[in-house]
Amino acid sequence: MEELQSALGNRGLTVSNLPEKGRCIFTTEDFYPGEVIISQEPYVCVPKNSIADHKCDACFESSNLKKCSGCKIVYYCSSTCQKSEWKLHRLECEAFSKLPIEFRHQITPPIRLTIRLHCRSKLQSQKTIPTSAMDNYDLVKALVAHMSKIDDEQRWLYAQMANLVSLILQWPDINKKEVAENFSKMVFNAHTIYDSGLKHLGKGLYPVISIMNHSCLPNSILVFEGRSAVLRAVQHIPKGAEVLTSYIDLVGSTVTRQKALKEQYLFTCTCPRCIKVGQYDDIHESAFLEGYRCTHNECDGLLLCNSDDNGFICQQCGRLKSKKEIQEVESKIKSLQEKARIAAESASSYITYQEVIALYKAIETLQRQLFNPCCIYLIPTWEGIIENSMKLEDWSEALAYCRLTIAVYQRVYRNFQSFHPSLGLQYYTCGKLEGVLGEAENAVKSLTKAVDILQITYGTSTPFMKDLFSMLEEQREIEALINGTDY
């Protein structure tokens, strides 16, 4: 702990303890928007592999992959990557190779993550792998496992998974209770690793980053550069403030966010947004984001549940919309969403992409009958249309829907001073599409907005940001050429 305090002290941070939250990190100096608060390499991580999409175990690249000739489970993109992982992989490779082929499908990402955790801890205790203040198993031991709060069924599941780990590793001295507890720690502490386009790459455990507590109005954001986790300030964090990040998708209403935090992290959030739950403004905002709207004649009022709980009353014209009426439309939406999901998975030709778009448009029509035009449920529908329109190279259609999505994100992330990658990336896509369509002036505006947001969340030196800067330069040159002005 002393070693960690001293390492954090050098970075302007300190670990403390709050009765209602447990451990937490406070600043001992000011941090400004875009500044890196802390970065950490994973203690362990695993890529998200699927049958169709394998990744290199070391760098998560998807090209030039070769299977490890020992275990035939793990992939590498180069001998450099293989060598960098060898000390750790050697232990699991030996264990996996002894496993009969028919058992190998049981090595799921959570099982592998825990196996690697124990392999790394063993190698560090043998001093085969060095330790440091921010890289040692004591940090893993200190993570919350919430064993007393989880139910018997979950405990039984972790015990079964610990048995499997023990069976695979065949170590005589393995502590199965500790392994089971580590499965629980993964649930409450491991992070999903994303690339700059927010594509899911894998899972990793970052034991110092995991000390950070949650707020629905966070002052920092966690992003990934390769597999390193980087926490950046998204607002001025004065000396002595707690560093807070978000564990969940912040687009939902207070009730939705609180439900997610209670179910996934077992606490009730009391952040400045959540304490407003039930107040007029919060109810109004929730109804706007997720609630139903009145579609009677020209009325566009918000609907709130009536006191008899048999329907929803329009707050503008007073008309009642029955629960049954709403449920019928919702069930049609659900069945169309399932059809769209299945169709999108197998779509690979002009006609099939068109069919997928038609399904999403049918969903959109029904959603517009129920929700207001800035409702968050429309986002995945529009993203489905954008993705498939791009596959059809229908740039105008993709751009029209991209602009609709931006309007919703702008509203949702205004609480977050708009510094969220989702909004920045939407501006980026919008700017790219405007560029393709020859709308240089609009492209410059959109890409400038993308830069304003993403340089705070992603910094300025990643390959993604360098591409974005040169794309903006290119559009500025085209704009100047069109306008006959100097650039």
Ligand SMILES: C[S@@+](CC[C@H](N)C(=O)[O-])C[C@H]1O[C@@H](n2cnc3c(N)ncnc32)[C@H](O)[C@@H]1O
């Ligand atoms: C990733 S850990 C964060 C560090 C943790 N406080 C510790 O002592 O190690 C997540 C857990 O911290 C607690 N936590 C995080 N944010 C909180 C908050 N805003 N209010 C109350 N508890 C919180 C919850 O118990 C949650 O399951």
